[in-house]
Amino acid sequence: MEHNGRLDRGDGIHLAWARLAGRGPMVVFLPGFASDMSGAKALAVRDFCADRGQAMLRLDYSGHGESDGAFTDGTIGRWTEDARQVIEELGEFPAILIGSSMGGWIAMLLARDMGARVAGVIGIAAAPDFTETLMWQSMAPAEQQKLLQEGRLEVPSEYGPPLVITRDLIEDGRRHTLLDSAIPVACPLRLLQGQRDPDVPWETALKISAQVASEDVEISLIKDGDHRLSRPQDLALLIRTLSALLDPLLGQDGG
Secondary structure (H helix, E strand, C coil): CEEEEEEECCCCCEEEEEEECCEEEEEEEECCCCCCCCCHHHHHHHHHHHHHCEEEEEECCCCCCCCCCCHHHCCHHHHHHHHHHHHHHHCCCCEEEEEECHHHHHHHHHHHHHHHHEEEEEEECCCCCHHHHHHHHHCCHHHHHHHHHHCEEEEEECCEEEEEEEHHHHHHHHHHCCCCCCECCCCCEEEEEECCCCCCCCHHHHHHHHHECCCCEEEEEECCCCCCCCCHHHHHHHHHHHHHHHHHHHHHCCC
């Protein structure tokens, strides 16, 4: 049975989480930018874990989903710390991190810092450095100037209402970039990437593979796949990928 709760991160902001008891390694799902833990991918993973008695943890960053806080107060660093705190207090190790889009960036930051406690990472349209390469660098000079002067810029989103991009988000993102140097992540890494993704170029997966320390990297390119990768066939690929990553590890923890 899945249990839900809210964790006080220490400043009055409560972070929503959902935890499924079971055998290790624990699977942790990290949502994308302006997304939450109730999306199709997170729920598909939850159902898979529930069926096989696998421990799982879902969470919402501050300003997302059921968590407190304003979205516009968030940054990559803040949301990474939100995830870290929930995982440290409610998770179990070793853990497998699954990150969607921005969650893939956060998963890699956590895997870098947590070392051997992370047994594997699955990135779904993983988007490290997106605040710089996909946001700032795609803005017209006038938009960049407006963002710098006013501290925020409203941009359209095909997934819902317009999003507010803040100067803090862009400037903080630069302190957490990964693709401009070697990435000291040594665990197995699986990257699922649509080649018709309008948001994250599929070549990003190749850049991640080139920069990461791990030699155990597999990339699955879905030729007709979009950014969300939430179609039945995409979810089936995600579950197959997770199962193949989990199976060799089950004997290591007595599970």
